[in-house]
Amino acid sequence: MSDTYIIQIKDLTKIFGNGVEIRALDGVNLNIERGEFLAIVGPSGSGKSTLLNQIGILDTPTSGTILLDGVDVTKMSDKQRSITRNRQLGFIFQYHHLLPDFNALENAMMPLLISGVKSSRAREVASLMLHEVGLGDRMEHRPNQLSGGQNQRVAIARALVNNPSIVIGDEPTGNLDTKSSESIYELLRKLNREHKQTFILVTHDERMAAKTDRIIRLVDGRIAANSHNSV
Amino acid sequence: MFELDVATRHIRSRRRQTVFSIIAVSLAVAIIIIMMSMMSGMLSLMMESTIENQPHITVFPKENEDYIHLYHGLEKNILDREDVEAISSYFQGEAALQYKHSAEGVLLYGINPDDENRVVNREKDMLAGEFASLANPGSRIILGFKLANNLDVGIGDTVTAQIPGAEPTDFTITGIFQTGTPVDETIAFTNLERLQDFYGSGDVVTGLGVRLSDVYAADTIASRIDMETGYDAVSWIEQNSDILSLLKSSEGLVYLIYIIIFTISGFGIANILIMIVMEKVGEIGMLMAMGASRRSIMLIFLLEAGILGLTGVMIGWILGYVAALAIAAITIPIPPEMYFGMDHLPVEIELKNFITAGIFAMVINTLAGVFPARRASRMDPVEAIYSV
Ligand SMILES: Nc1ncnc2c1ncn2[C@@H]1O[C@H](COP(=O)(O)OP(=O)(O)OP(=O)(O)O)[C@@H](O)[C@H]1O
């Protein structure tokens, strides 16, 4: 079971707020297969980011469990969570959050350096990754010398450089025009096929969602629809 | 070590602000090194002057007695002790010195110049004439240079000493000395026998000065003499206890000033780090998402404080050293009779002052880094990432 499902979410509930309670997630049950390319959609405030941050172990649930590769991450210590994020997870956010004082290559190297890989080796791996996202000729550029789409590609290279089993993206193209969005989407899809990694993307773009394996629709913190696309 | 990488990049990309905080630290370090060097210089000058210009132990008559009668025996008793180098018996009395129409009250010291020179080197203070001229039991006198000025006399002049109940006696001036202390205005030396005669006291003295090979043994030896002979022996430490305790308490005040100066420079560092942390919220969140531990985040900002502080300290050391050398080289136009006869500011460049100032600065700078660093390390990654 845990062989097919890389992520198993059971009764996940997240309540925010002191005073006024906000049920951002309300008893979510969801299993995700290894290598799936999955879209989470839903109206604003429906809990998409909250769910993604739970899977990314950036936040803790109010109740319920999340198993990543069979391991319950809700019981992990702060340190284990950091290590798991570093080894198993890759993050792409709407804003690239690249380190502005480092160039593209150094940014892409960062997860490797954090995990203690020697910098010469990290340089090799990151440079391969940057070539893969089509930025082989921009490695020495700083974020302020790159376009929005290029920066997002650097962020993608950074998310994948540690070869994580799960890549999560919160509106990774939300800040880009249609053309760059499409090429970023194509890139993610290509990487998903080549690396067999699990991709979970939150998106507002229904056309893009339609091109994924499966669409999870959240409404008021619950899964309102769970439909496989036939591509 | 990616933490160091991130820390140095943060600093390098903020060159102008960091330069100011480094300048603040280096100025603080330099100022404190200069202050410490001057304190050290002043202190050792005062110690030296005290130790060189006073007997290390002075023995006074027993309680309720005016004189030490059998002083030759006491001299021998004290000279036989360990660490005692020399001894000089003296007779001290008040008198008025008169020259033409001016008169001054003075303390007359009758001494044997050879003995006295061995206890306190008077010869080196002589402006004119020789201290040894008092070896002759004739009516000779040596005056402090201010006293001579006040009386308007010079070598070869004759002054008249007067005391109640004795014939006025003429003394010929054979020397003038200058110590740079108030003594220059109040003291005159004569031959011991001559003065005993003048006061009609017989062969007695009013005190004994003792020189030691180890000045810090003075207290122990003095109390032993005190106990064993019954005479009142006072060490230079006891005699100067007021000044010494004043120095001690002023040292506390000086440290307070150091703390204030360093705290101000520490605020400079805290300020820039708080700025960086606030500016880098998103980045910090992303670093956490990438798996940087809270400890690593903390380390990044502590390293930044450390790098800024250390750079400041090293520049401050150089500045302080150069400034101390410069100050030591300046000749100050103060009359040489003031301030122990010095014509330079007393600056003593000591390694330990550099180390103290450096450690002091680093401790305060690290403390300044703790608050921003903790703040960064305690951020909630989700809030940080979505804070844009
Ligand atoms: N830290 C928080 N404190 C309080 N309430 C929060 C917090 N984070 C999210 N919420 C609330 O939880 C609900 C779900 O928020 P979430 O960010 O997951 O929505 P979303 O589906 O990502 O919306 P959007 O499409 O606008 O990004 C919202 O009502 C939001 O106001």
Ligand SMILES: [Mg+2]
């Ligand atoms: Mg959202």
